[in-house]
Amino acid sequence: MKKAGLKLGISGIVTALFFWLLSVPLGPAPPLGKFWNPQTGFWANTQNVKRTDHKISVASEALSDSVTVFFDQHQIPHIFASNNHDLYFTQGYITARDRLWQMELQTHAAAGRLSEILGSRTLQYDRYQRHIGMNYAAEQALEKLMAHPKTAEAVEAYAAGVNAWIDQLDPSEYPLEYKFLDYRPETWTPLKTALLLKNMTYTLAGSNSDLRMSNTRAFFGDSFIKKVLDISPPLNDPIIPESKDWNFESQAPEKPQHSFTPAIVDTVAPFQPDPNNGSNNWAVSGSKTANGYPILANDPHLNMTLPSIWYSLQLHGPDQNVMGVSLPGAPAVIIGYNENIAWGTTNVGADVWDWYEITFRDSTFSHYNYDGEWHPTTKRVEKIKVKGESTVTDTVVYTHHGPVVQTSGDEPMRSNIPKYHAMQWIAHEKSNELRYFLDINKADNYDDYRQALQHYESPAQNWVFADSSNIALTVTGKYPLKWDEQGRFIGDGSNPSYDWQGWIPFDQIPHVKNPDRGFVSSANQDPAGDSYPYYLDDDFAPYERGRRINEQLASMEDITPKEMQKLQMDLFSYHAKSILPTLLQHVKTDTLSNIHKKAVTELTEWKYENKGELIAPSLFNAWWDELYEAIWSDEYQQTDIPMEWPSRDQVVTFLHNNSSSKWYDNINTPEKETLKQLINRSFNQAILSLQNKHGDWGDSWKWGYINDTDIRHVGRLPGLGRENVFTGGGGESVNAIRGSHGPSWRMVVQLGPEIKGWGIYPGGQSGNPGSKYYDNMIDEWRDGELFPLWFMRQPPTATDSLHYTITLN
Amino acid sequence: MLLALFIALTAWLLSLVFPWWSLAISGLVLGAILGKSGKHSFGYGFLGIGGLWLIQSMISHINNNGILTERVANIFSLPYPWLAIVMTVAIGGLAGALSSLTGYYCADVFLDNTDK
Numbered sequence: 001m002k003k004a005g006l007k008l009g010i011s012g013i014v015t016a017l018f019f020w021l022l023s024v025p026l027g028p029a030p031p032l033g034k035f036w037n038p039q040t041g042f043w044a045n046t047q048n049v050k051r052t053d054h055k056i057s058v059a060s061e062a063l064s065d066s067v068t069v070f071f072d073q074h075q076i077p078h079i080f081a082s083n084n085h086d087l088y089f090t091q092g093y094i095t096a097r098d099r100l101w102q103m104e105l106q107t108h109a110a111a112g113r114l115s116e117i118l119g120s121r122t123l124q125y126d127r128y129q130r131h132i133g134m135n136y137a138a139e140q141a142l143e144k145l146m147a148h149p150k151t152a153e154a155v156e157a158y159a160a161g162v163n164a165w166i167d168q169l170d171p172s173e174y175p176l177e178y179k180f181l182d183y184r185p186e187t188w189t190p191l192k193t194a195l196l197l198k199n200m201t202y203t204l205a206g207s208n209s210d211l212r213m214s215n216t217r218a219f220f221g222d223s224f225i226k227k228v229l230d231i232s233p234p235l236n237d238p239i240i241p242e243s244k245d246w247n248f249e250s251q252a253p254e255k256p257q258h259s260f261t262p263a264i265v266d267t268v269a270p271f272q273p274d275p276n277n278g279s280n281n282w283a284v285s286g287s288k289t290a291n292g293y294p295i296l297a298n299d300p301h302l303n304m305t306l307p308s309i310w311y312s313l314q315l316h317g318p319d320q321n322v323m324g325v326s327l328p329g330a331p332a333v334i335i336g337y338n339e340n341i342a343w344g345t346t347n348v349g350a351d352v353w354d355w356y357e358i359t360f361r362d363s364t365f366s367h368y369n370y371d372g373e374w375h376p377t378t379k380r381v382e383k384i385k386v387k388g389e390s391t392v393t394d395t396v397v398y399t400h401h402g403p404v405v406q407t408s409g410d411e412p413m414r415s416n417i418p419k420y421h422a423m424q425w426i427a428h429e430k431s432n433e434l435r436y437f438l439d440i441n442k443a444d445n446y447d448d449y450r451q452a453l454q455h456y457e458s459p460a461q462n463w464v465f466a467d468s469s470n471i472a473l474t475v476t477g478k479y480p481l482k483w484d485e486q487g488r489f490i491g492d493g494s495n496p497s498y499d500w501q502g503w504i505p506f507d508q509i510p511h512v513k514n515p516d517r518g519f520v521s522s523a524n525q526d527p528a529g530d531s532y533p534y535y536l537d538d539d540f541a542p543y544e545r546g547r548r549i550n551e552q553l554a555s556m557e558d559i560t561p562k563e564m565q566k567l568q569m570d571l572f573s574y575h576a577k578s579i580l581p582t583l584l585q586h587v588k589t590d591t592l593s594n595i596h597k598k599a600v601t602e603l604t605e606w607k608y609e610n611k612g613e614l615i616a617p618s619l620f621n622a623w624w625d626e627l628y629e630a631i632w633s634d635e636y637q638q639t640d641i642p643m644e645w646p647s648r649d650q651v652v653t654f655l656h657n658n659s660s661s662k663w664y665d666n667i668n669t670p671e672k673e674t675l676k677q678l679i680n681r682s683f684n685q686a687i688l689s690l691q692n693k694h695g696d697w698g699d700s701w702k703w704g705y706i707n708d709t710d711i712r713h714v715g716r717l718p719g720l721g722r723e724n725v726f727t728g729g730g731g732e733s734v735n736a737i738r739g740s741h742g743p744s745w746r747m748v749v750q751l752g753p754e755i756k757g758w759g760i761y762p763g764g765q766s767g768n769p770g771s772k773y774y775d776n777m778i779d780e781w782r783d784g785e786l787f788p789l790w791f792m793r794q795p796p797t798a799t800d801s802l803h804y805t806i807t808l809n
Numbered sequence: 810m811l812l813a814l815f816i817a818l819t820a821w822l823l824s825l826v827f828p829w830w831s832l833a834i835s836g837l838v839l840g841a842i843l844g845k846s847g848k849h850s851f852g853y854g855f856l857g858i859g860g861l862w863l864i865q866s867m868i869s870h871i872n873n874n875g876i877l878t879e880r881v882a883n884i885f886s887l888p889y890p891w892l893a894i895v896m897t898v899a900i901g902g903l904a905g906a907l908s909s910l911t912g913y914y915c916a917d918v919f920l921d922n923t924d925k
Binding site: 004005007008011012014015018019022023029032033034036037038039040041042043044045046176180717718719720769770771772774 | 824825828829830833847862865866869870872873874876877880881882883884885886896897900901903904907908910911914915917918
């Protein structure tokens with residue numbers, strides 16, 4: 001009895017301990033019992049989307065009529081509804097079914113709420129999101145969204161649809177990532193849609209180099225900026241043809257007479273969007289195409305993730321029939337076409353984020369100096385919930401410019417007067433981009449397009465357009481009226497002439513319709529050349545992609561959609577063509593080893609195509625990187641402060657124009673280096689670094705591997721991405737795949753009475769890592785194949801390519 | 810063997826309504842009623858839940874062509890996808906074994922002292 005009691009005691013305690021162990025999270029891993037049991041754990045996610053014909057009943061008042069959703073073989077939903085409310089409701093419902101976790105994560109990240117699910121390791125990230133005012137921006141947007149009946153209806157119906165999906169979910173049906181991170185979805189709100197849209201402004205118009213430019217001016221002086229950072233490469237080819245006559249008077253304000261020298265007391269390094277964010281779009285007029293109607297093409301380059309940023313669908317309602325890609329979390333189609341028109345986008349890198357030096361009265365930050373007087377600040381309290389810890393309260397100070405991003409930190413103050421930086425950013429404006437999307441979805445012609453664009457403010461985009469007889473492009477956005485170079489450096493926050501002083505009128509923003517050359521195009525380059533009367537920015541994408549596209553389009557006749565798809569896959573590198581011959585000329589061939597000789601041969605025979613199968617692009621890229629470092633890093637590394645580096649095409653121009661320069665000398669060595677020495681040294685260094693990183697010369701040196709394309713999980717969970725996709729391309733090629741960045745959606749549309757579209761993105765429609773539709777389009781995308789999109793004019797009859805049908809009522 | 814079968818069946822029924830830990834109820838009760846010795850109740854407890862979880866996870870695995878098995882194995886850095894199934898069986902099996910064993914000892918102490 002005694003012995004038995006002891007056994008019971010031990011067994012009972014061990015059992016209790018074991019069950020406890022299975023019920024608690026182990027470090028970052030989810031509770032074992034909850035996650036691994038086959039009934040409700042991850043195994044249940046192998047079957048949580050029904051892909052057969054079925055009917056779904058939603059709450060009685062949710063839909064006013066029944067809605068039919070046809071899924072094609074690519075799992076693209078084609079939604080047929082009899083009114084717009086039902087249409088957007090169903091878009092929300094179906095998008096949530098396929099992408100719920102991604103939708104919520106993206107808006108949590110935008111709002112600075114990641115710590116709620118990930119704990120204190122993301123606290124710094126969340127703080128930054130709060131300090132740049134993302135929630136403030138979204139609240140501003142929401143106000144305007146809800147003030148317009150049509151956009152209010154759309155976001156509310158969409159939210160109701162998402163919530164209808166969430167409400168019927170059993171915990172065993174939660175997407176895998178919820179189970180892994182052990183939390184549950186919350187109610188979707190229109191505010192989240194606003195956050196998502198403002199987050200696009202963050203991704204695409206979060207660029208600002210004021211601090212780096214100010215530091216560079218302070219460290220290297222004005223002449224360096226003039227001689228290097230102001231270089232405009234001769235091959236620049238602006239978006240709007242330079243022949244354009246700007247027949248209006250500039251309303252730009254006058255430049256202050258004395259330029260302000262900022263004190264730069266804090267060194268907050270501003271977020272930089274990935275320099276590879278870019279895109280191509282173009283439209284060719286009917287006079288240049290085989291069937292006499294325009295063709296439009298677009299490929300936006302973004303960070304490529306699984307699930308993809310895009311979700312493809314068709315929306316068919318009483319006043320619209322539109323197809324393309326949507327952003328999970330927002331109603332409507334973002335890039336696509338309808339029965340009459342097509343449209344697409346690339347980013348405009350205009351300077352819409354400026355920093356101001358603010359002088360506060362004292363360290364309470366309650367008042368700041370403006371126009372000779374002390375003005376009160378406002379304060380916004382941000383509460384950041386942290387998983388497993390207590391809530392962190394953060395107070396952000398706002399001036400009339402915008403939030404003061406850093407008011408505490410490690411940097412000691414240099415004087416009694418605290419000086420910090422306030423930011424003014426376009427995202428903080430009340431705007432309603434959704435109104436543009438709803439209108440362009442329904443647009444029939446050029447006038448509708450221009451009308452719709454008036455509601456589009458940020459992030460500024462080159463919206464390209466085509467209908468069956470017109471092509472057009474508008475460098476669309478709300479741009480502050482600035483004097484020349486206003487906002488290039490940190491501004492004087494106390495001086496009203498540094499404020500944004502109104503906006504460039506819509507009619508005066510750069511646009512072009514049916515130009516003589518028969519095409520319009522954009523690749524993020526300088527929008528309008530020097531003759532444009534307003535200052536937009538100094539820093540646009542290098543000329544290479546834009547020039548290549550324009551030259552190709554100019555030389556083409558009788559164009560077919562297939563040829564446009566081929567141009568999207570073009571691998572030519574203008575960068576290599578412009579500088580490689582010069583580099584090779586300087587190589588001292590007499591003293592080369594065998595491997596170096598082999599490299600020179602490869603490069604000499606290279607046709608400047610960034611093909612994955614070749615080794616030459618790897619050699620050239622490594623060589624260029626080493627040379628760039630050798631020229632600039634000795635001087636730039638004299639200080640820790642962040643500075644602005646010259647862009648690729650500026651350096652090429654500099655090398656062409658300066659056969660000798662003090663910048664070629666390595667200041668860390670006693671000898672005086674020449675350009676020839678740098679070129680030879682960096683060539684040796686490049687070979688050495690390829691050997692160190694990738695072993696001996698061989699297949700592993702092929703550009704397809706070195707380009708290093710990983711398509712990672714959007715929440716960076718290991719194992720849920722696709723690693724090592726063998727790709728060609730480069731940041732300077734039209735096919736701009738570089739690392740994990742690249743064409744996140746490729747689309748070609750043939751206009752005319754029989755409008756026809758093709759498209760693909762590197763991912764899959766399903767967000768479930770257990771689905772074969774999670775990453776099924778990556779291989780075809782890599783190979784440059786675009787799927788013909790099934791654009792339904794009416795509900796289809798059953799065919800092989802129809803996968804299944806859902807009816808909601 | 811009967812012990813394993815009954816544990817699997819009742820645990821499966823309970824899991825349709827209650828969270829995963831409801832399997833402890835099957836283990837405790839059936840271990841108490843049908844357990845013959847410590848080894849016997851531990852072994853068949855393991856077999857019962859381990860077997861149930863093996864069958865359930867194998868069905869999911871096969872229906873899904875192993876896509877998710879491989880992904881989850883990657884998340885946890887398991888070198889082979891099948892280790893995800895082994896892991897599932899081990900967790901379920903041990904939970905079943907321990908609760909069945911405790912059930913048996915409970916009966917041993919509180920119900921009667923005669924050998925079963």
